[in-house]
Amino acid sequence: MKQASDSSARQEWMSVLAKAQPDRLLALWQATSRGEEQRLTWLRAPEIGTVMVQGRAGGTGEAFNLGEVSVTRCSVQIDAWVGHAYVQGRDKNKARLAALCDALLQAEPETASRINTGIIAPLQAEAAKRRAQTAAKADATKVEFYTLVRGEE
Amino acid sequence: MYVAVKGGETAIDNAHRWLADLRRGDRELAPLQTEQVSEQLTLATSRVMAEGAIYDRELAALAIKQARGDLIEAIFLLRAYRTTLPRFGTSLPIDTGAMACVRRISATFKDVPGGQVLGPTFDYTHRLLDFALAADGEVPAALKAEQQNQATTPPSQKPRISDFLDEEGLLQPEPRGSETPPDLTREPVAFPAGRALRLQALTRSDEGFLLGLAYSTQRGYARNHPFVGELRIGLVAVEMAIPELGFSIEIAEIEVSECETVNQFQGSKTQPAQFTRGYGLVFGQAERKAISMALCDRALRWEELGEDNLGAPAQDEEFVIMHGDNIQATGFVEHIKLPHYVDFQSEAELVRRLRRMHADNQDHQQTQGDDS
Structure with missing residues (x-):
């Protein structure tokens, strides 16, 4: 089995997949995949569980x-490629698609770039747009203070 | 003592069927969709996630619907469901400094870098009922500020206000503790609990209970002179090291409310004066809870900060932790409505006997009185 060459790129795409909306991921997968799911072998079937989230006192x-x-997590194999998924929520199909994408993103450049352009890039762009829109709404509620200057002259 | 009883199965089935029927309500009305609960009763959903101690909007919305809007019942459902799930691991501590804020205010600094951002707040509303909502009026979309070109940092990311005070040395630094904090879902709580365990207990405690305790500290039961240094609400990423991969990824994005209070200062001949801190962090949009939590956290730190124990309830960690959990509380308080027939019969028998003895005594005294 082959290892992903660059773990920072993989961290990024796995993070994008983990936070994706299930419906959106499904739609993008359907538009981008070429029947790769037919060759899927389960290494670990989807399993729903939890992760304990930690905070820090005082934030620091x-x-x-x-x-x-x-x-939800699962692991799949397609050809020589092993894909893992840890995704937010309880949608097993979302986990399956995320693991498929993870496997294919490690495959030969043509496949990896198709998945990246068709699925990861749009998910990233949409998340960035959502963030920007929320930030713009927040900015509209920013309090502007005015200093009152007394006329001395 | 509760003694098991048999029988009543048909009555119980019929009661539950009636409950389901009432939950559905008037069939002329459309059934409530769980998406409507999570989208339109968002703050109820937040509360159920926080006190149910599991972040999952869909589950919380389902629980609220199933519980007919009884939030403590909904929290109970979530806690019960949670126990059926395996735990995959523990996240790295979330970085609330990197929060994409929808709201961020400070009561201590007017001109704070990053600005005072009100966000979607009830503050400054007139608390007048809006009858337009009853008439199903549509509302305009939120206004967006002109997009500024800030390529480097996301515009919603704000510097932490406590950092400014830190720089000047005005605020006590937060001590670093163990990186594997105790977990009350795995180990029974033992006392003294320590701050990490207290914070876990507080964040899942009943909002009303914490609010009342926090209020008590302001009214003089363990005063701690709080200012809200910063209150922020927004999204943070949850990152976890994946064992199979040997690196960490973001597995989720969650909304949290965080409150940092700046409290009563301390100082001595050897130590220059410094403000102290209280901290609140809660799932979802829950600022009342976050502020209350920060006040309770601060009151409970009396010993570590070398203050006097004034005997106030908010200073007593056993009292606060053991009574703040509304599921434990409701379980014990409400169980007394279940059959206690045997218990009660033995007590009733005792009371009857005592009354008989009393009556006999009275008769006896009467007879003696008549004699004299």
Whole structure:
């Protein structure tokens, strides 16, 4: 089995997939895939569980357990490529698609670039747009203080 | 003591069927969709996630619907469901400094870098009922500020206000503790609990209970003179090291409310004066809870900060932790409505006997009185 060459790129795409909306991921997969799911072998079937989220006292101090978040994980193999998924929520199909994408993104450049352009890039762009829109709404509620200058002359 | 009883199965089935029927309500009305709950009753959903101690909007919305809007019942459903799930691991501590803020205010600094961002707040509303909502009026979309070109940092990311005070040395630094904090879902709580365990207990505690305790500290039961240094609400990424891969990825994005209070200062001949801190961090949009948590956290730190124990409830970690969990509390308080027939019969028998003895005594005294 082959290793992904660049773990920072893989971290990025796995993070994007983990936070994707299930419907959106499905739509992009359907538009981009070429029947690769036919060659899927399960290494670990989708499993729903939780991850304990930690915070820090004062944001920077001692760690404490804040509460759990629901997460679904699975592992697949396509040809020589192993794909893993840890995704937010309880949608097993989302986990399956995320693992498929992870496997194919490590495959030969043509396939990897198709998945990247067809699925990862749009998900990233949409997330950035959502963030920017929320930030713009927040900015519209920013309080502007005025200093009142007394006329002395 | 509760003694198991048999029988009543048909009555119980019929009661639950009636409950389901009432939950559906008037069939002329459309059934409530769980998406409507999570989208339009967002703050109820937040509360159920926080006190249910699991971040999952869809589950919380389902629980609220199933519980007919009884939030403590919904929290109970979530806690019960959570116990059926395996735990894959623990995240790295979330970085609230990197939060994409929808709201960020400070009561201590007017001109704070990053600005005072009100966000979607109830503050400054007139608390007048809006009858337009009853008439199903549509509302205009939120206004967006002109996009500024800030390529380097996301515009919603704000510097932490406590960092400014830190730089001047005005604020006590946050001590670093163990990186593997205790977990009350795995180990029974033992006392003294320590701050990490207290914070876990506080963040899942009943909002009303914490609010009342926080209020008590302001009214003089363990005063801690709080200012809200910073209150922020927004999205943060949750990152976890993946064992199979040997690196960490973001597995989720969650909304949290964070409150940092700047409290009563301390100092001595050897130590220059410094403000102290309280901290609140809660799942979802829950600022009342976050502020209350920060006040309770600060009150509970009395010993570590060398203050006097004034005997106030908010200073007593056993009292706060053991009574703040509304699921434990409701379980014990409400269980007394379940059959206690045997218990009660033995007590009733005792009372009858005592009354008989009393009556006999009275008769006896009466007879003696008549004699004299």
